[in-house]
Amino acid sequence: MDGYEDCPNNYDERYEKTCDLNMKHRYKCSNINQCIPRIMLNDNVQQCLDGGSDEYSYEICYNSNSLQCEYLRYDNALSTITKNSNIVFQQICNGMRDPFYVNETDETDCDLWPCVTEYTICDTYWNCKTGIDELNCNYGEEGTSEFFSVQYAKGHNCPDQTQYCVKIDYKNYSRINNMTCISITEVNNNHIDCLGASDERDYCRRAYPNERTLRYKCLNSTKCISPTQLCDCKKNCDLGDDETHVCPWLTSYKCDSTFFTCSNGYQSKRQYHCNGWNECGWEFNLIHGGNDEIFCDLIEKPKFKYLSINNFDVYPANASSSLLIITSYQNKQQNYLPAQKQQIAVTDVRIDVKRSFYCNYGFLIRTNQNELKCLCSPNYYATDLGGNNIYKILVTLIDNETDVIVSYEQLTFIPIRNCMQKYVFYLLSKVINRNYYVRIHAYDLYRNQIEYRASWYYDIKFNFLPVNRLTIKVYIPVKPSISLLCTQCNKHGQCKQYVNNNQSIFCLCDPGWTGKYCDIKYKCKCSIESLCINNEICICPENKMGSLCYIPYSVCKKKENICAHNGTCLAYDSRFNLAESTICSCPVGYSGKSCHIANIKVDISFGEITNIPSVILIHSIHTHHVKDPTRKTYFQRISSLYQRTFSVYYSPDNFPKLIYTQLGNEYYLAALLTKAIQIHTLLSTTIISSNQCFHVERLLNSKIMLLDRINRVKFYHQICIQNLTKLCFYDETFMCLCTNDRQADCFTFNHNVYGCENSDNYCENNGRCIQNEDFCPTNSLCICSECYYGGLCQFSTTGYDLTLDGIIGLHIQRDVSIQEQAP
Known part of the structure; x- marks a missing residue:
């Protein structure tokens, strides 16, 4: 009962009364009394003998926190899943009703939601009732059912704005017509012109909203069957059109229900029917078809798409903008000697007083090697949280x-x-x-x-x-x-x-x-x-x-110059990697196995923003073609009133497409880059108030905010339409952007910064420890409670009185008159 033969004669797999066992992690096939393990759902193999309801009844688990994944894992029964549970933005108002809702669903009240979006266009499924979202599409690989439908239309010289059709002869149901093409003006006009109701696809959707495979309408009947039941040597429709009209060539061959018989006589296993690939070859009769993927596009199993930022305006705008400076620089590999201890000596070279924030309450000095170092005061010290350990x-x-x-x-x-x-x-x-x-x-x-x-x-x-x-x-x-x-x-x-x-x-x-x-x-x-x-x-x-x-x-000493740019050589346990006995821990600004790659530097300034907290969070969003966006968070301490700029470094092969800065509870879009950044560049951007991302409660009225979240999200496109200058906004679990078409595009965003739960909270005096990754963090930071400060929140201001010198003394500029002191 799990697809593997464990008992003699395969008895465990031939047992028919699987539903009587009442096993929790079993899925009951939609149309027959058959139960299979949930691990077999959506695995591209039809286990249910009702036409493959195990492959099409539910949307695929794309987001591990989504309703689909919760139910497919059986983390929650249907009765415990609420309308406010996790939602996948791509699956809202896409024409396919999720079975997790009862009255108000993800497909109700979708009047304000466009049917043509970045996620629905050319996804192989008619999200629009007339199919306009699937016109003139260049579908994927040759051999798939989607590719076949396009090739068929081309083979009949079908012009644009048309869809394929097998015309029905209402005067003579037994007459078998060839495939042709009809205009989209004849589609969704409440009159079925085509076999299987391929022109009126909404009919079977309304009749069987939770059975996504039952999408072929039988002739002169209200019954809908699965396209996987076509040509199976069984009369599933009352008039038998699922056999005689769809595959009339079966009378010329010996019919076997365990195989799909192609028009050229080739037989493929039934489980491969409607699997998205043409098993019959391309030497079929174009006049009628003969392909095992005919009508399979009626099944509701669209291609899932992930966030793409190609339909957005770039920010900063371009190289000529005052907000963007791109400067190329050399990155020559040189022979770097191992770092040696250097004697620190104060020189008479004047250091810009505005850079004093770099050392907190210490002094910024320049060594005789012309390097900037911090001379720490007794109350501050440098800490290494394990980067080179x-x-x-x-x-x-x-x-x-x-x-x-x-x-x-x-x-x-x-x-x-x-x-x-x-x-x-x-x-x-x-x-x-x-x-x-x-x-x-x-x-x-x-x-x-x-x-x-x-x-x-x-x-x-x-x-x-x-x-x-x-x-x-x-x-x-x-x-x-x-x-x-x-x-x-x-x-x-x-x-x-x-x-x-x-x-x-x-x-x-x-x-x-x-x-x-x-x-x-x-x-x-x-x-x-x-x-x-x-x-x-x-x-x-x-x-x-x-x-x-x-x-x-002394493997590191034997390998001279192994780490460039003063990187630190670390000996590696050769038992687990015989090819590498050392690795390099790179300084800020460099990466690679030998620290030879100069990272891309992003300078971020605050613009007109004045309310700047002591800690800034930088959220870097990486987009992917095959999974949801991923986030990496960086921390930046702001140590002085004069600090108006800070820098973040990214390796050239890991540069994000989106950069958000978080100032307290406020989010700002700092960068949106649709094209790859040149390797070895310097990027400068500015945090401006017009790029602040508001919470939806500031953008929607109170009545809408009282709605269940599944219904409130359906108004998100209106936020972009009614706020033409708005670039971004967010809610409890989404971070959203407005596209050039003024549509909302949202992705899952965890607003809770990773805590140090997986290790220990090393912060003292009830300080809050945060880290940049939930697992394998490379950076961590303490956010201190009131009256405490220091890298570990180890110092207290209790028992001290404040004076004017103590408040502003650090920020008074030397050799500058009081009238000219910066505010």
Whole structure:
């Protein structure tokens, strides 16, 4: 019952009473008593014997949060899905009613919604009742049913503004006519002229709104059947026109219902009928047809389209605009020597005072190497949140009774390269039927210093089994685990808690001591720079290797000039990638395996915007042909009243088409680029008030806002029509743009910035931690609560009085009179 033969003689697949089993994750075929696994829905193979209702009854799951996906996964039963659930914008008012609604549906009250949109035009389905959205279309690949309908029209010299038709002879139903073409003026005129009602497609839609495959109307009957039931050697229509009129050549061949018989005698498997591809070849009779895809375009299964920004005005406008500056520059690969320590010296070169915001409350100085550096004040310091970190992960199998390590494995983990990578290995025990558990330690190798970070505990529940499989996902915390006060670890260990089990305490022993309570002394054999775990296990620094860490490991030094532009070379665990032993962590502005690619710099200025928060969010939207737009969020701190510009860098192969800036709760469209940006360019844009994206509650009246969301969205096109200068707006889950045709085009947008739930909130004093990605973040930031500040919200203003100097002292310009001070 799952498509696989598990029982002898294929009995499990031939069992007919599948619906009697009352299994939850089963789909009942629409027209017969047959139930199949939901995993078989929309897999391009017809499992239901009623003409393939498993392939056409529901729209394909394109958006994982959509109603379709919820129901197909059976996350929610139909009765629990509401009109305010997640909506796919492309599927609103597209002529196909979703079965998730009862009274007011996605297809009711669509008078203000145009039937020709970016998503409906040439999608192979008549979204408009007259089919004008499918005229003069150049459909995809040769061999498909859509391609056939176009080729047929051309073969009959059908002019534009026509549709194919097999004329019905109402005086003689038994007469079989050839295919021809009719004008669209004869389409949807409430008179059926063509076989199958191909000119009046709304008839079967009204009769069977939730059965998207039943779209061929039988002659002289109110019955509609599926095009997949045509030519199946069965009389499905009362007059038999589904056999005699559609495929009259069947009388010349032996008919087999398990195959589709083509007009040339070729037979293809029935499950491939109406699969979108011509199985019969192109040597068919053009006068009538003979193709297995004839009338299959009546089935409601349109091509799904994703956001495309080709029908928008570019912003910034063009190279001549005052808002756009594009400057080419050289990106020559040179031989870069490894970065060396440089002595910082203050020179007498004057630095623009307006750039002082760069160092917060520190001083911006220039070194003797002509580089700008920050000389920090005692209250501020630079933090590295893990971008260049290297971790050693020690996985141990421990005897629960003796607390002795019986097996272990060490891993080298680099977050910028190995995030979400799977590691598979075995921990072997010599004795079975003993109680074991797994303990994981993480150590940070920072500048060849080994710092303990955290530990995890995992119990093995079935020790009697010869093999136990554990699947573990570990998030390394930003800050090291703190030690607890206890006496059980004696003087040679620290009391620690497990990250995943706060109730358990263990002793982290000092080098030279081991045992459950760190009371067993041993002689450490490891090298001086390494860390002894016991007399057999050593944690090596980055520049050493071997079981005792005595072998120099300087792969980065051996490969001179490997990282350009002062990139940082990081040694890689060769066991998981034999071809690469090192990777480069690139500085801001560069990317690539060796940091040789100069990224595109985008300078964003604030224009006339005055209410600027201390943290700016930059949402970069990437469009795709085969999936929904994806978003990457960047953070920018604004440190001074004088800071009116900030920069964001993108790699040339990952430049977004849309850039939004978020100032508090306000969104602004910063860039909309329909064409690819030249590699190695500088782009400048300005945040202006006219590009602010309003919430729909500011653009729609209160009566419309009281409607259910499925009905409120149907007014979104009117927002663009009535606000000719409006570029964008948003609601609870959509971010919308107005096209050049003044139509709304919306895509799913999560307004909740990613928190640090998957790791830990390293921000102090109830500060809010946010990160640029939900998984594998590369940047994070603390938003402090009132009266707290600092990179970790670690400083407080409590107990301090404000003076005028304290408020504006940082912003007073040196050597400038009070009258000329900038406001």
